[in-house]
Amino acid sequence: MSLDPVIPTIDLSSDSPEKQAQVIKDALGSVGFFAVLNGGPKVEDIDALFEYSKDFFALPMEEKEKFLAGPSGSGYTKLLSQALGEGKRDHKETFSYGKYCGIEEQPMPNPFSVPDTIALQTIRRFYKDCHEVSEKLMELFAQALELPEDHFRQSHSFGLNTAMSLIHYPSLDMEGKKQLGEKDIRAGAHRDWGTLTLLFQSTNPSLPAQPGLEVYLPKSAIYKATKSSLAAKTTLESKDHNSASTDSYYTIDSDGYEWHPAPVPPRGGFLVNVGLAMELWSSGIYKATLHRVGFPNSISSHSETEQDEKEEAGLVDRYSLAFFVQPDDNVELNPILPGGKIDYTKKAITSGELFNTKLKESMDRSKNIPIPDKSE
Numbered sequence: 001m002s003l004d005p006v007i008p009t010i011d012l013s014s015d016s017p018e019k020q021a022q023v024i025k026d027a028l029g030s031v032g033f034f035a036v037l038n039g040g041p042k043v044e045d046i047d048a049l050f051e052y053s054k055d056f057f058a059l060p061m062e063e064k065e066k067f068l069a070g071p072s073g074s075g076y077t078k079l080l081s082q083a084l085g086e087g088k089r090d091h092k093e094t095f096s097y098g099k100y101c102g103i104e105e106q107p108m109p110n111p112f113s114v115p116d117t118i119a120l121q122t123i124r125r126f127y128k129d130c131h132e133v134s135e136k137l138m139e140l141f142a143q144a145l146e147l148p149e150d151h152f153r154q155s156h157s158f159g160l161n162t163a164m165s166l167i168h169y170p171s172l173d174m175e176g177k178k179q180l181g182e183k184d185i186r187a188g189a190h191r192d193w194g195t196l197t198l199l200f201q202s203t204n205p206s207l208p209a210q211p212g213l214e215v216y217l218p219k220s221a222i223y224k225a226t227k228s229s230l231a232a233k234t235t236l237e238s239k240d241h242n243s244a245s246t247d248s249y250y251t252i253d254s255d256g257y258e259w260h261p262a263p264v265p266p267r268g269g270f271l272v273n274v275g276l277a278m279e280l281w282s283s284g285i286y287k288a289t290l291h292r293v294g295f296p297n298s299i300s301s302h303s304e305t306e307q308d309e310k311e312e313a314g315l316v317d318r319y320s321l322a323f324f325v326q327p328d329d330n331v332e333l334n335p336i337l338p339g340g341k342i343d344y345t346k347k348a349i350t351s352g353e354l355f356n357t358k359l360k361e362s363m364d365r366s367k368n369i370p371i372p373d374k375s376e
């Protein structure tokens with residue numbers, strides 16, 4: 001079963017490993033994203049973490065500020081303090097768990113701060129399950145390139161560089177919606193930096209998933225994969241291509257790329273994409289694809305219920321959870337030569353150098369973007 005004609009799906013419980021590796025190879029060689037079903041963390045843990053996330057972000061600012069992220073990025077990051085893409089700050093706040101300071105030592109907010117509580121057990125189990133399924137995926141990444149199965153996996157120590165991030169994209173009220181600027185964005189267009197990212201959305205009925213993630217793809221990849229390409233093309237061409245870049249799913253630019261809406265996997269499923277470290281490591285065979293989270297379109301007259309209308313108008317908060325897998329700092333990202341051998345002859349960039357370069361770039365970028373004052 002595929003959730004989307006363009007972004008393929010693997011089923012970890014029923015597809016053979018050969019099929020999984022083949023689907024992954026095709027997906028990462030073209031669109032850079034795929035969906036995973038029936039593997040990974042427990043559904044109840046995913047549901048619980050989204051509840052904790054909602055409670056944490058609802059706390060007063062002075063509480064959240066007690067956990068402000070330091071240089072490692074672990075902890076709380078305020079609304080509009082990051083700019084993943086060019087030109088605008090991201091309309092999101094995050095709480096990042098793990099990376100550098102170690103998951104055992106990190107100061108944690110309630111209810112994670114009390115030893116041996118269910119909350120702490122849940123977040124630790126979730127982190128461990130994500131790590132384990134990432135290891136399995138890295139084995140498949142290697143298998144698909146006919147490399148030894150531990151080629152990528154062995155460079156990722158448990159709990160060291162990998163971080164999970166609770167992400168909250170607050171809703172806008174009607175006034176905020178009216179003031180939405182052309183470039184306003186929930187997460188600016190970017191490529192991830194690491195090996196791979198697992199992306200979860202809440203499918204807990206009490207906190208419904210929100211669309212908004214879009215992947216920037218060559219039209220050829222989309223048309224090849226879409227069975228009724230003619231029907232798709234008609235839809236695309238009927239859009240106003242000059243409208244704001246964050247404004248629509250399927251925006252086409254002059255290079256023949258489109259923003260393709262990512263599917264929301266069903267309960268327990270998640271999306272996977274690769275970052276720049278994996279792109280370098282695989283000599284570009286696996287693609288780190290540009291993606292972003294936009295505000296939904298303006299209110300549609302087709303909305304059936306008040307809730308639909310609010311969702312479409314961006315009046316509902318969006319929560320997501322990302323597990324960013326990053327190789328250990330000293331790992332050299334030696335690329336693969338044609339024929340499958342690894343090129344050890346040149347000094348390759350290390351994972352730590354790559355991460356620090358990207359971190360500095362994003363910090364410099366956000367410093368140069370003024371904080372918007374919507375009251376003006």
Ligand SMILES: O=C(O)CCC(=O)C(=O)O
Nearest residue numbers: 167187199213293320322
């Ligand atoms: O929230 C999402 O769906 C995507 C977030 C993302 O791409 C990121 O934080 O790197």
Ligand SMILES: [Fe+2]
Nearest residue numbers: 190191192291
């Ligand atoms: Fe991302």
